[in-house]
Amino acid sequence: MTTTRSQLLPQALRFLGHRKRVLLKLGGWSLLESAHTFLGGYGVAMALDRGFLAGRTGTGLAWLAVAALAVVIGGLATGGVFRGLADLVEPLRDGLVRRVVRRSLDQALAEPAQAADSSVVSRLTNQTEIARDSFAGLVLVARSFVFTAVGALVGLAALAPALLVVVVPPLLTGLLLFLATLAPMAARQRDFLRADEALSAQFGSMAQGLRDVVACGAGAPMAAQTHALIEQEARAARSLARWAGARSLSLGVAGHLPVVLLLVAAPWLLRHGVTAGALLGALTFLTQALLPALHNLMNALGAAGTRLLVVLGRLSPGPDPGPAAPEPGGTPEQPGHAPRRPGVPRVELRGVTFAYGPGAQPVLRGLDLTIEPGEHLTVVGPSGIGKSTLTCLLAGLLEPDKGEVRLHDRPAHAQAGRGADLSRLRVLIPQQAYVFTGSLYQNLLYLCPDGASRSAVDAASEAVGLGPLVHRLGGIDAHVDPATLSQGERQLIALGRSYLSPAPLVILDEATCHLDPAAEARAERAFAQRPGTLIVVAHRISSALRADRILVLDGLNAACGGHQELLDHSPLYRDLVGRWHAERN
Known part of the structure; x- marks a missing residue:
């Protein structure tokens, strides 16, 4: 006060x-x-x-x-x-x-682990x-x-x-x-x-x-x-x-x-x-x-x-409670209700080219890719090569200069103005996760237009490894102040929210980069077992090893295949795997 x-x-x-x-x-x-x-x-x-x-x-x-x-x-x-x-x-x-x-x-x-008060x-x-x-x-x-x-x-x-x-x-x-x-x-x-x-x-x-x-x-x-x-x-x-x-x-x-x-x-x-x-x-x-x-x-x-x-x-001494957060709408508890997921979409990229400006070099050039319903794809490549650009194209945030990105045989960017369809179709988790001031329960139900039962919320929290944070905060109804959370804790909340959402397509753009390897593996396994399609921009080699297929971006030509296949045929992938092993050792 x-x-x-x-x-x-x-x-x-x-x-x-x-x-x-x-x-x-x-x-x-x-x-x-x-x-x-x-x-x-x-x-x-x-x-x-x-x-x-x-x-x-x-x-x-x-x-x-x-x-x-x-x-x-x-x-x-x-x-x-x-x-x-x-x-x-x-x-x-x-x-x-x-x-x-x-x-x-x-x-x-008193709180040496707390972030500096700017x-x-x-x-x-x-x-x-x-x-x-x-x-x-x-x-x-x-x-x-x-x-x-x-x-x-x-x-x-x-x-x-x-x-x-x-x-x-x-x-x-x-x-x-x-x-x-x-x-x-x-x-x-x-x-x-x-x-x-x-x-x-x-x-x-x-x-x-x-x-x-x-x-x-x-x-x-x-x-x-x-x-x-x-x-x-x-x-x-x-x-x-x-x-x-x-x-x-x-x-x-x-x-x-x-x-x-x-x-x-x-x-x-x-x-x-x-x-x-x-x-x-x-x-x-x-x-x-x-x-x-x-x-x-x-x-x-x-x-x-x-x-x-x-x-x-x-x-004067005493923390300021700050402004109250707005209550997110449409998130009442509905006993026995779990999120309903629509049909898993087929994702297609047809000759996709994209550049940040008319005179700039393309980040992606003539990319063709099909991601089958229920597939687990990991995207790897050097920094700045276009991995996050690809996730933005898949999420409909960017429109390709040439070619098409299609979900459910519809242009991905055409859905950007239809919020209800989007939240039910796909969810993107970036490196900097979005958490708002409010209760933990409200944060987790943020992408559930029809609500979810407490049992579904508890199951999602347990699946992505959110349990210890829930316990530390004081329960699922505890107040959340984003400024007091670490980057990893914010990512865990965003992962739980996305796991609980009805979206059948989940895109993780280095969404576990602030987690330790064990926590990252647990979260990715949870999403891999969750019904739907999973696309992961890898932060560690372990993410690539868990995928059905791996997409390697090199700025000119993209290669896609399994781990051993890419080791045999992709010099860039061999180099990336060698760097990952060197960093781990």
Whole structure:
């Protein structure tokens, strides 16, 4: 749980309590600012009443000089305020940096096997700077408003107490209205930030797993989940805008209504002894001092205050639960139900040529290949030779420049826009497996439009070797955070999901490269025994030895056959097998 406002308040009071000397210095300079406010309005009033209206031009100019001197005093006070402010905010930034470093080191020592937290850099740089700047802005405007208000109200009382009767009620009403909007405004701001983070996390996870999302026909449910998150953020933004409107109303009541009432009540005030100079001085206090200070205060508390609260909550000890993951649709438990697999497709490549660009050398050239229903084919070749390109062509993610790739006697790429057919026909697992935040059960049923029974899920988990991970996480309903899983654990979840899917064609593009040889062998044997066709891009020679046939890609000519046959007739295959043996030894 993140640090709450009730926890932050005592911390803030302790921080300020240790810096009483700095606060006294700020208070002293701020008193000069209040004197500047007082002399500005009072000097204008006296210049009019005792000078120009009384026929004493020299006296009027002298009082205007006093008002001008107040501006100089205000400038000196502002410089002193900023020097004192630096003594207050820099220790805050240093303390936050120490806290982030200490927290990160403690986490690294407690969980040495855990992946490095890349967000530390953001917390050390961007977020601590946001906290420092926001805190400085809040201190600056809050202090300015308090002392400006004191100077202005004392000035109004000195000119004519009746002015307070007109000015103070709407000022207090607007301030109370504004204070009433702070808590809801902060809550709406937090909702908006969480919705924005959830949407960003969704886009980030989809970008990482885009290839298998498209290949497995999961585009429609992912689009629905993303649309729901977009709508959630839009609702939060609209709610935030409504409360921002309420804040603007409070600014109008506190800042502008006193001016209007002062003008409306001018005849009454004049009848009760208020002079024209006092009225002008009161307008000067309101328009040149109170209204700007109030406007800055409301903007700072409404924006910088909320931002500071959120950032301090993230920098304080305690993990952030993060945005909630969307629930994948169509995955309820259905007792006694197992995925239904359609007929196993015949896969044909007819004269397939593909290049990444008009002027590029073809990655595949005139490739002819037929993969019979139920066959286990392994693809081998040097890095960059076109193995992953071939899997993308089989999955319909790429369209050949020449020739055809056909599944069930239909073009493979023609199915790319029909998500439901795709997820039931083929599934592609790449090297970087896609796992989303949610329960392990939801992840495993991700490619099962009709659901599956718990017994089927347990059987799939046992088949691919997912059992130890299920036990470590706390069961099939345990929460999954992809950031806390290793690459191999993410691959095991993707393997279990694909094993459980109804797709009769499974394409493993080095999908076991992060597993140890024993785990890899277990997973591949499970898929080989699973009804359907299996195509494996090999990561080890053992994968080739387990296949019915082996396809060797060399960029110009492809060779296909059994292990011994290729050893006899393919120099490239002999070389690859020799390298694999050398690496193993």
